[in-house]
Amino acid sequence: MGDPxxxxxxxxxxxxxxxxxxxxxxxxxxQFNKNMKIKDARKYVAKKLGVSDFEIGDEYIMRQLRxxxxxxxxxxxxxxxxxxxxxxxxxxxxxxxxxSCEKFRQMIAKR
Amino acid sequence: MVENKKxxxxxxxxxxxxxxxxxxxxxxxxxxxxxxxxDALGDGMAEVGVLFERGKLFLPHVLSAAAGMxxxxxxxxxxxxxxxxxxxxxxxxxxxxxxxxxxxxxxSICSTMLQCGGFDVHDxxxxxxxxxxxxxxxxxxxxxxxxxxxxxxxxxxxxxxQMLKDAKLRDSTIVMIGGAPATQAWCDKIxxxxxxxxxxETTRKAKEINTR
Amino acid sequence: MSEIYTRMxxxxxxxxTRSKVIDDLxxxxxDAADMGVIKALSSDLIEQLADIICDKNRxxxxxxxxxxxxTYDIGQLDFTGDNxxxxxxxxxxxxxxxxxxxxxxxADTFELAHADYSIKPVKPVISNEMQTMEEIQxxxxxxxxxxxxxxxxxxxxxDGPYGNPADLMRExxxxxxxxxxxxxxxxxxxxxxxxxxxxxxxGSDGFNFDTTGSAGDADVVGTFKGVExxxxxxxxxxxxxxxxxxxxxxxxxSIEYDGKVVAGLFPHQxxxxxxxxxxxxxxxxxxxxxxxxxxxxxxxxxTFVRECGKVAKIPIHVNMGMGVGGIPMCExxxxxxxxxxxxxxxxxxGVDGV
Numbered sequence: 001m002g003d004p005x006x007x008x009x010x011x012x013x014x015x016x017x018x019x020x021x022x023x024x025x026x027x028x029x030x031q032f033n034k035n036m037k038i039k040d041a042r043k044y045v046a047k048k049l050g051v052s053d054f055e056i057g058d059e060y061i062m063r064q065l066r067x068x069x070x071x072x073x074x075x076x077x078x079x080x081x082x083x084x085x086x087x088x089x090x091x092x093x094x095x096x097x098x099x100s101c102e103k104f105r106q107m108i109a110k111r
Numbered sequence: 112m113v114e115n116k117k118x119x120x121x122x123x124x125x126x127x128x129x130x131x132x133x134x135x136x137x138x139x140x141x142x143x144x145x146x147x148x149x150d151a152l153g154d155g156m157a158e159v160g161v162l163f164e165r166g167k168l169f170l171p172h173v174l175s176a177a178a179g180m181x182x183x184x185x186x187x188x189x190x191x192x193x194x195x196x197x198x199x200x201x202x203x204x205x206x207x208x209x210x211x212x213x214x215x216x217x218x219s220i221c222s223t224m225l226q227c228g229g230f231d232v233h234d235x236x237x238x239x240x241x242x243x244x245x246x247x248x249x250x251x252x253x254x255x256x257x258x259x260x261x262x263x264x265x266x267x268x269x270x271x272x273q274m275l276k277d278a279k280l281r282d283s284t285i286v287m288i289g290g291a292p293a294t295q296a297w298c299d300k301i302x303x304x305x306x307x308x309x310x311x312e313t314t315r316k317a318k319e320i321n322t323r
Numbered sequence: 324m325s326e327i328y329t330r331m332x333x334x335x336x337x338x339x340t341r342s343k344v345i346d347d348l349x350x351x352x353x354d355a356a357d358m359g360v361i362k363a364l365s366s367d368l369i370e371q372l373a374d375i376i377c378d379k380n381r382x383x384x385x386x387x388x389x390x391x392x393x394t395y396d397i398g399q400l401d402f403t404g405d406n407x408x409x410x411x412x413x414x415x416x417x418x419x420x421x422x423x424x425x426x427x428x429x430a431d432t433f434e435l436a437h438a439d440y441s442i443k444p445v446k447p448v449i450s451n452e453m454q455t456m457e458e459i460q461x462x463x464x465x466x467x468x469x470x471x472x473x474x475x476x477x478x479x480x481x482d483g484p485y486g487n488p489a490d491l492m493r494e495x496x497x498x499x500x501x502x503x504x505x506x507x508x509x510x511x512x513x514x515x516x517x518x519x520x521x522x523x524x525x526g527s528d529g530f531n532f533d534t535t536g537s538a539g540d541a542d543v544v545g546t547f548k549g550v551e552x553x554x555x556x557x558x559x560x561x562x563x564x565x566x567x568x569x570x571x572x573x574x575x576x577s578i579e580y581d582g583k584v585v586a587g588l589f590p591h592q593x594x595x596x597x598x599x600x601x602x603x604x605x606x607x608x609x610x611x612x613x614x615x616x617x618x619x620x621x622x623x624x625x626t627f628v629r630e631c632g633k634v635a636k637i638p639i640h641v642n643m644g645m646g647v648g649g650i651p652m653c654e655x656x657x658x659x660x661x662x663x664x665x666x667x668x669x670x671x672x673g674v675d676g677v
Contacts, residue, residue: 169573
């Protein structure tokens with residue numbers, strides 16, 4: 001639905017993890033990939049990140065961690081992996097396969 | 112008679128045409144007047160509408176009940192004429208989804224409910240030019256029902272009301288509006304007469320306003 | 324008794340009292356319980372909801388540590404779309420829109436959408452959609468899906484080849500109406516397979532089926548069958564299936580999926596069939612009644628969604644946009660209402676996402 005100011009942003013402020021600001025993208029991947037409910041998905045991601053379930057939504061902790069793990073940050077940081085590169089690191093971190101990374105590997109396979 | 116009345120009501124709610132026809136026949140044999148039979152069937156039809164809204168019955172069931180009602184009228188209508196009973200002239204309603212809008216499921220359900228409620232419905236379909244509503248009112252429709260599912264098209268409802276005023280038809284026409292973005296506040300703002308959240312509510316309000 | 328500001332279902336602000344809020348919560352919950360044949364909310368949960376609604380602050384939120392995932396529908400159309408989508412009417416490229424949502428708006432997932440956000444119109448332009456998907460996947464980090472409404476209404480005349488059941492039924496051609504609905508349903512399932520498998524081959528993380536059932540029960544069956552086909556062709560696809568209303572409209576009346584009549588099903592029943600079809604995440608919908616208060620609507624919505632979550636094996640992402648999930652039907656949504664509904668769905672209904 002539209003009206004980003006009145007819908008998406010209030011939801012983010014009220015109850016959202018915040019995507020790559022923290023770990024929302026990672027938790028979402030576990031929900032879809034393994035059908036994990038929210039508590040299980042948060043615990044799984046926390047374990048993989050080496051932080052507590054409480055901390056995965058904390059911008060202060062997650063910003064540093066995301067930079068270290070090279071899994072994408074929200075600001076324009078030269079040399080920080082984006083797109084496929086960041087997602088390949090996410091594959092390794094979470095132990096999952098990501099479709100766009102698979103396609104990428106297929107496209108470079110015959111070099 | 113009380114048993115027959117209940118049997119008519121139950122047959123209507125069970126929506127099967129043969130069952131309705133059998134109940135009508137039994138009621139006639141028991142000496143119920145055509146008007147009493149039609150009233151009992153009407154109560155059953157109202158309950159069918161409620162059950163449809165609650166998701167317990169579905170559109171084909173509503174249509175089947177309506178077909179049963181139609182079949183009953185084919186028998187009772189001539190009887191009423193013979194007895195000199197004044198049959199109520201059906202109120203004509205023009206219904207349509209406004210110009211530029213192609214959503215029509217809700218409007219079609221509402222048309223069906225109005226038809227079942229005893230109205231003579233002229234459903235013009237969807238993407239209906241504004242003038243077509245006016246033409247139908249000029250042709251005898253006492254009520255004008257408009258549906259719009261987009262906030263960009265609901266403003267056309269206001270245009271049609273203005274066109275009715277310009278043609279000096281507004282005072283003699285009952286205007287109904289509906290569709291997802293419509294609200295009672297919108298209805299009041301544009302000067303329409305009826306807003307219904309559901310097809311049942313619209314039909315109920317249409318009946319009420321016509322019996323005032 | 325102190326005054327509390329709240330909203331009606333159309334977004335208008337009204338003054339009320341806590342006891343009136345509790346009354347409305349109970350009435351809304353009872354309505355859902357009656358319709359869905361499920362349990363109404365307990366008095367503890369009603370009190371919890373009342374606390375949320377009666378909070379004096381403009382904005383409320385969940386406690387830290389309880390945040391959930393936000394998934395999106397309509398893709399970039401919230402920026403580029405017109406008033407019909409509550410869109411901002413700002414033309415921009417879909418790559419920019421996607422990255423803005425990821426980086427500036429904290430989206431946990433996002434999606435690519437066609438301007439005519441339905442399966443049928445995407446078919447002839449699928450190559451265009453595929454190339455854009457490839458382009459954006461190279462840049463985006465968050466899960467990025469393709470979204471479309473099944474929108475089976477487009478398969479009926481005059482837009483499609485099949486007779487319109489609504490028109491046929493009015494002429495009492497009931498069997499013909501049912502036959503046309505069944506044919507349209509099969510056709511749409513084939514189109515879903517065509518569109519979704521091609522977009523997956525372009526690197527999409529998955530597919531979002533939005534407003535499933537907008538054209539009634541045959542629409543639901545066609546979508547479920549399309550999801551089955553997608554699941555079979557792409558076992559690892561992420562599939563989000565969102566509904567169009569709390570009760571499946573029985574336009575056909577007796578069409579079945581997996582041996583079950585689909586008409587009249589409520590969220591706790593819909594989710595079981597969605598699981599069977601192969602969905603990964605389910606999006607229940609509860610429509611807002613514009614004539615009732617926020618409390619009535621939220622009590623009702625939470626009752627349906629909580630029951631859905633209790634029986635679901637897959638995560639539940641409740642639909643919470645304009646006019647659904649308790650949120651008022653208003654193009655410019657009141658922020659106080661949105662945050663209250665958001666918090667309520669997480670803390671009381673127990674959803675896995677929004």
